[in-house]
Amino acid sequence: MEEKKLDVKSIIGFVLIFGILLFMMWQNQPSPEELKAQEVEKQAQIEAQKKVNATALSETKVTSAVDFSKPKDSTQVAALQSKIGDFAYSLATTTATDSEVLVESDLLALKFNTKGGHLSEVKLKNFVNFDSIPIYLVKDGNSVFNINFQTTDNRTLNTKDLYFQPTVTKSGENTVVSMKLKTAEDKFLEYNYVVKPNDYMVDFTIKSQGLESAINTSNPINLDWTQKTIRHDQSISYENRYTRLTYQTDGDVDKLSQMGDDDEVEEDVSWLSYRQHFFSTILVSDKAFKEVSITSKNLVEDEAIDSVFTKQFSTKTALALNGASINNNLKLYYGPTDSEILKNYDDNLVESIPFGWGIFGWINKFLFIPLFNGLSSFLPYGIAIIVMTVLIKLAMSFVQYKQYLSQMKLKVLKPELDAIREKYKDNKMKAQQETMALQNKAGASPLAGCLPAFIQMPVFYALFMFFPTAFALRQKKFLWAEDLSSYDVVAELPFNIPLYGDHVSLFPILAAIAIFFYMKLTTGQNQMSAPQQEGMPDMAKMMKYMIYFAPIMMLIFFNQYASGLSLYYFISNLISIGILLVIKNFILDEDKIHANIQVQKAKPKKESKFQKKMKEMMEQAEKQKQMQQKNKGK
Incomplete structure (x- = not known):
């Protein structure tokens, strides 16, 4: 291992950074009023912690479900809301403990995390990798799905840091998972997932209700989706060669670089595929994203060391608004990159497979x-x-x-x-x-x-x-x-x-x-x-x-x-x-x-037009050569 040493410039830099941090801590120390509010907030968290329980659901495995009840003391509620706003109040009245909801279908085992409200684990139940380990497309924090927005009191929030309230219900043969980020019972941001039997496609809706006074819709509400693709094949270099970010714009399918790093800004994108050779994660939108920034980063520089992930893909785009509300109908495909399966879906998803261009x-x-x-x-x-x-x-x-x-x-x-x-x-x-x-x-x-x-x-x-x-x-x-x-x-x-x-x-x-x-x-x-x-x-x-x-x-x-x-x-x-x-x-x-x-x-052989043309060109070239030789002789 290479020995790392600090030079004089590094030492000076660390001293300056340490000094700046001390100054910021001194400047931002809380006032007596803020200390009192923090004590109220702490008491609210303790009360909410006592309300935690587990909910058993028919035909659905739930690892833990949290009751996000608010403190009953209206004085505490008013003090918190006036001090830190609706979304911060939502955080203050929930437990700061991650919990997961496990939902299984015939093909998928999905874990939804209350922190961030999105999928923290996706397992394909019918497949294993080269080492007989189950195929995971999402696991151990390799995927981050985040919505970034500004509140009306000029704060910037990220849903990946906030805690959602889970609800799991049955709708016929389908399992519906609702993840709500609440500011009140009738005011929330919701992720709604519909898991269907014998289907790799999950219906996914992002919508808001009653948050017009809380979210500043004059600024873009950005979706940021990043995922590291997990190695599944015996040869990581061979798998990496066929691991690519593919997308469709106006019916045309294109892709980022095969091996090196790449980034593009595209318009009217209807779907994006994080393809990792034989398995894919695909995000489909009913209405095309107007502008999308996409990047691909190669994570395999040394096959002996970089043996866990192949590439890192990321997508950034603004969500469409319906008036002052969020209402986006999406779909998530987690499954094989198999033409026999993908051709059964609309949206031309089968073209995410690299059959070759043109003929x-x-x-x-x-x-x-x-x-x-x-x-x-x-x-x-x-x-x-x-x-x-x-x-x-x-x-x-x-x-x-x-x-x-x-x-x-x-x-x-x-x-x-x-x-x-x-x-x-x-x-x-x-x-x-x-x-x-x-x-x-x-x-x-x-x-x-x-x-x-x-x-x-x-x-x-x-x-x-x-x-x-x-x-x-x-x-x-x-x-x-x-x-x-x-x-x-x-x-x-x-x-x-x-x-x-x-x-x-x-x-x-x-x-x-x-x-x-x-x-x-x-x-x-x-x-x-x-x-x-x-x-x-x-x-x-x-x-x-x-x-x-x-x-x-x-x-x-x-x-x-x-x-x-x-x-x-x-x-x-x-x-x-x-x-x-x-x-x-x-x-x-x-x-x-x-x-x-x-x-x-x-x-007798009749010359074609092409042959005649070639003959004339050769004769002209010969004449030019003879003229050049005569001129040299003079």
Whole structure:
């Protein structure tokens, strides 16, 4: 541990601060009248303390419920209210002891704290973390929900510091929890919660009654909600990568930074999601918040030390007023980040899941998710991944065929292309024109080989986003993998390797081996079909190194990724190798391709507009080059 020392400036600073504190204490010592009022207040607290009792409720567990009765002495009441105001009187006549109300549904166990009136603990009853500990979204003070406002006598109060009176009732199958901050029986600020069976969504209303003379509504009444996201996954770095503050404005979903700290000020925000990979806390408003200040702070700097929380999210916004009263209808979602659950709610909450932007998200939502859900409904999850991979590769096999056919055509043309380059070695522009003309006649354009690769990119990226967000894979076993949504472990290391980790995962090793052999086959074919030209030896070296570089990157990068994703890449590359060998040995014949090319060359070939334009541009460039050379000669 680093030894901390105080320098001279620090000592002087502490002396000054101590002196200022002493001066403030001397200036603010109470007068005799204030001492008398404090004694009255103390007696009022003692009387209120005696009124504490516990209330038992049908089908509801209550850890403690406090009777917030006021002192019966009207003289004491008048003295307190005239001295410290309605809200301070409310504090003075309640016990300064935290108490909690526990309400359970089929899915949630919720604790409401009388101090602050909000949830002090949220447990998801049907889930555990990687270490078999129940999933808590709120616990041990990681979440603070506060309303900040000014009173008419110019004091600033925070509800997180005030004590609410709890009431729990039943409304049909629902449990209603009312938390009231009272200044009188008919004057209060209320948090009203409706907990429904088999539902992760809690209806939440904030309203005031009869406080027009107590709250200064000319100033904003601010909601301040801060929460540290608790670590639940085996790999805190992997979980942190998918832990983000997401929000919706005017139907558009956006998010704060994935890894670093970030802050934004947004308008017309209808919901905010504190997503912590596979679980989310979402605040939904019936009427969009006009302006919201949101921040995200990364709490993981050293994984060995920062192992409890991943990020800290905060939201600040002004509550809407109905005249001089507060009346805000909100909802709170505490549950899985599961598309099958979130799609059942309105407000577009399913978009809080990072399916990928644009076409990638569409592929996931309308193809891969339904396909995987269908397969996993009757197959083990690992087998469902394999079957899904096979189906995707078979559907894309025509793309691989087109790509390989283009490479074979270029291989057949290679001697002629080399001859053109040799013939026009002193005129590169002419060599390019003749090369393009030959490739056009033979139907062997290099672009034909690139196009299939571009077609596969959306599928590749969509699957890259699908597996890390597939809630269905969470804690599902396959072979040696204990959890397909996390990394598999076949060996623990006694030390930590930077970027790699402190363990060895087998699925990334298998995927890296499969990628190596696939690249060996395809790179060898590319080198055979590539014509010799200047700079090609360096290109060949780069391709040779890439054969080894890509598998190594796979090995390192995916060691802490979801084993389901590594399983997909392993099977995918095995199938690609098989398809390539079948195409090479049983479908395509080099002699037939050569004969077909000769036939194509003999036919008159009409140039497209693009080809004509390219030809004209190259000719103009050649003329400009010749003019420059003549000018230099002069």
